[in-house]
Amino acid sequence: MSVVRVRGGRWADSAKMMAAARAAESADGVTRALCFMGTPANREEAAGFGITDPAIDAAGPDDLVIAVLGEGAEQGADAAEEVLDRAPGATATGGPAVRGPRSLASASADVAVVSVPGEYAALEAHKALGAGMDVLLFSDGVTVADEVALKTRAHDLGLLVMGPGxxxxxxxxxxxxxxxxxxxxxxxxxxxxxxxxxxxxxxxxxxxxxxxxxxxxxxxxxxxxxxxxxxxxxxxxxxxxxxxxxxxxxxxxxxxxxxxxxxxxxxxxxxxxxxxxxxxxxxxxxxxxxxxxxxxxxxxxxxxAGHPASPVPPPRAGWVSGGDVRGLFSGGTLCSEAAAILAERLGTVRTNAPAGRARPLEGEPRGHACIDLGEEEYTRGRPHPMIDPAARAERLAIDAADPDVGVLLLDVVLGYSSHDDPAGVLAPVIREALAARPQLAVVAYVLGTEADPQVRSRQEAVLADAGVRLAPTNAAAARLAAALAG
The missing domain is CATH 3.40.50.261 (Succinyl-CoA synthetase domains)
Known part of the structure; x- marks a missing residue:
């Protein structure tokens, strides 16, 4: 069963569309949900997921599309619409809303956050610069030529363009x-x-x-x-x-x-x-x-800065697991750093975020490999794994069952905009994987603070209870994984 709803002339930023898709996928019986603006590229991506409908074909770049698959598609679409209709500043329980400015020109601010489809992002960023604001350009899909033009103009105005991406x-x-x-x-x-x-x-x-x-x-x-x-x-x-x-x-x-x-x-x-x-x-x-x-x-x-500190001692490797290290990351920089460290210690390591001696990934990973699951090829039609770790949990189950994989290496990134309980999503999959393969080792680093909404110590406790070996930093996690692989 599929449900497609098109809202003509309605726009939402990428973060809100991701949240709407996540809400839809949380409904019982929903197998896949997409929320996107009806650009040709987005319609093509939806077709790649097997989602086709005359209403999608007729949608234009200014139309908002909700597409849900599964027996619970109607309920999923309702959940997505509830998120999309939520007023700025309102909470899920209907708390007070704060009405935002209707245009950048009417805003009184020092910084503008631009999160619109890439083909429109440069124009909105130029509007913000014209209004005298620094720009945090969250959007991807901005050409290099537009990036250079924006940053050159910002330099001349004494402003900053942070981004794109x-x-x-x-x-x-x-x-x-x-x-x-x-x-x-x-x-x-x-x-x-x-x-x-x-x-x-x-x-x-x-x-x-x-x-x-x-x-x-x-x-x-x-x-x-x-x-x-x-x-x-x-x-x-x-x-x-x-x-x-x-x-x-x-x-x-x-x-x-x-x-x-x-x-x-x-x-x-x-x-x-x-x-x-x-x-x-x-x-x-x-x-x-x-x-x-x-x-x-x-x-x-x-x-x-006057606060000398020593590295937190990492846990001892103890027994050696053997086998390949497979890193499944939500953070691109963390993936690059881990791949570079592993390549120094283990030799050939392949990754889609190469750094140091790590080599580019070609096709499906074989041998030691680190994958940035936040890259575009893994997020088409799905939220970024920091926003919704469900796709990474699915991939984790697949790699955990691979008899050649001896060590799984993960990052868990907390903070604003990230999922409210990423460890809670990953832990059941990890627990099941370790029950099936007791010789498997799972290493993770939780990037966060006690003041973060998810609370670092709570996330670590959930992972530790599932049998995960925790490291104090991303670099320490990579070194521990290399030691466990022998």
Missing amino acids: AGTAIIDGVALGFANVVARGSVGVVAAAGTGAQEVTVLLDRAGAGVSRCYGTGGRDLKDDVGAVTALDAIARLAADPGTDVILCVSKPPSPAVAGRVLRALAECGTPAVACMVGGGVDPVDGVALAGTLEEAALIAAGL
Whole structure:
């Protein structure tokens, strides 16, 4: 059974559409739910999932489509509509709503968060710049040419464009997008890495240093085509901030030439600086501490800020499981860092988020492999795994049953916008897998704080009760997995 409902001329941002799809899939008897704007690309993706209907064919880019499969499709569609109809600021129980501005021009704010389909995102970001606001451009699907144009214009206006695809920022103590609840402090963060930003801000909080501001730049910012426009402007802004005593810059694998430019800017900004370019391959620059892992970078930055801390000792590997390591990640930067660490210790490691000596993944994973399940090929028609871990739980069950896999490596990312109980979704699958294969080892790292809505210690307790070996950082989890694989 299928139900398709098209709302003509209605728009919703990607986060709300994901929440609507998740609500629909939680209804009994629903096997698949999609919520999307009727662009040609989205209609094609729906057809790829076997969802076709004349109403979908007739939908246009400004029409909102709800498509639900399964015996409970009607109830699922009702649940999706309830989420979509919820007023801004209202709670699921019908709490008070706060009416937002009807246009960017009428908004009175310093920062605009833009989350619209990629083909419209650049225009909305330009409107926000014209209104004098920094932009957190959450949307993907923005061309490199539009990104360069936006960031160049922002530079000329003395503003910042964080993104596209920037999911994390902390400004004046306010967390935007996928961010954790961390204490305010004196370390400013510039990050071309979403979960990389989350990892270092959480570890800075744990060390007692805290965060003054965190600017996500978007993953392409340190590539040759973009040239680190936002990163360089963010460094200058933090260097001029009296509340920032140390600057920490992190990036997914960058262009070496652009990374060199960023390191020189850090060395010359007049503020003590640390950098971590995941996977290495970047020449050091005098005056900047260059760290090999996100954990090391956070600890160095905390020490420079007057809060020296030592790494939390990881658990002992004990018995060796043997077999392949299979990493199933929701965070792209965490996946890259883990793959690079595993490749140093185990030799050939393949991944769709290559860094260091890890090699690109081709086809289905074989041997040691790390998969970023947040990449587009895994999220078409489904929410990101940080928002809804159900798809990762399905993949976990498949890999756990593979007799060649000896160690499963997971990240569990907490904070705003993430699922309210990711461990609760994964734990039953893990418990069943370990019952079927007692020789299997499952290693996980919970990225979060006690102040996060999900509460780090509660999530860890659920996983530990299911038989998971917990590590204190992402890097420590990767090293433990390598040791267990022998």
